């Protein structure tokens with residue numbers, strides 16, 4: 001049986017980032033992924049990344065390879081409500097409030113960087129089980145083989161829930177229909193977040209196009225996917241309003257949206273990261289940003305501790321250091337969806353008034369802007 005210091009389950013954008021963050025650690029690292037190597041390059045999603053994420057991707061040596069589009073302003077509005085808020089990068093002395101990057105390009109840049117480190121990826125190898133013991137974890141593969149490791153980092157995306165760790169789950173009864181639209185006029189580096197009773201609609205500047213994240217009830221998402229491009233485009237325009245005109249749309253894909261997270265992201269010689277630790281609604285684009293803060297903190301804790309990477313105290317330190325940011329980001333995201341997706345008239349008006357207040361009250365606006373730029377560092 002092969003023995004490693006660290007087996008990373010899942011070579012998605014989170015697993016690969018962890019391997020890169022530990023490339024000089026001296027640990028014997030192996031990544032294992034169920035899919036063929038490079039499959040993540042086909043991810044059609046487009047990610048809004050914070051300024052803090054940019055800094056981490058710079059440290060990992062991949063930022064300059066990314067086709068990133070700067071978000072200079074964010075316009076937040078509420079369908080059927082009067083209020084609106086405008087966040088501007090220039091108010092914070094930053095070139096951008098965030099950046100938009102195709103998820104496939106991010107995966108490609110991470111994969112290329114990994115290839116140059118020589119850290120191996122075992123692809124086409126689904127992990128079917130983990131058995132944590134006092135000294136090691138036995139990783140079972142679907143082909144019947146096994147690996148031994150001192151620490152298993154689970155970054156396999158979906159939370160399996162097959163272990164005894166308590167999970168918190170909430171189904172928003174919403175799906176995200178995503179596509180790239182061609183704007184009729186330049187987007188000017190502006191992102192729009194529009195809250196509607198069906199769920200949030202995000203329009204993100206992506207190259208010369210606009211990445212759309214169009215949330216709808218599952219049955220409505222079925223209908224949106226079945227429409228021809230011209231009919232979908234007309235419906236999207238009506239849903240979004242007149243602040244920007246769209247001239248065309250590309251292929252659509254869909255993702256069910258839910259909140260599911262592990263209260264405790266560590267177990268015996270095991271740490272869960274990325275979507276395997278917490279799967280969030282994409283509103284305000286927090287998922288990968290939080291995941292990368294987790295990854296960076298995990299790598300720093302392991303480097304600081306030295307010795308046995310799976311030691312219980314080391315994992316407990318990681319969990320403790322990440323508690324505030326994890327719970328704050330999960331609550332922030334969940335509250336946004338629940339509050340702004342309500343169709344109740346009093347709540348709708350209250351949300352509109354809230355957005356207006358946000359616009360008029362600089363401290364509140366700065367808090368939201370800093371959370372978009374830096375995540376947890378927005379907290380006092």
Ligand SMILES: Cc1cc2nc3c(=O)[nH]c(=O)nc-3n(C[C@H](O)[C@H](O)[C@H](O)COP(=O)(O)OP(=O)(O)OC[C@H]3O[C@@H](n4cnc5c(N)ncnc54)[C@H](O)[C@@H]3O)c2cc1C
Nearest residue numbers: 010012013014034048127156157274275282285287288289
């Ligand atoms: C519509 C949408 C929009 C989003 N927008 C944003 C945004 O704007 N900003 C943001 O920060 N985040 C956003 N997110 C969240 C972001 O996409 C996720 O945080 C990120 O993709 C999680 O990456 P991951 O590596 O944890 O999981 P994944 O990308 O799912 O990768 C998991 C990997 O594990 C492998 N795997 C799975 N099971 C096994 C197994 N049993 N054995 C071995 N390997 C396995 C898979 O093949 C895959 O390669 C969005 C999400 C959605 C759905």
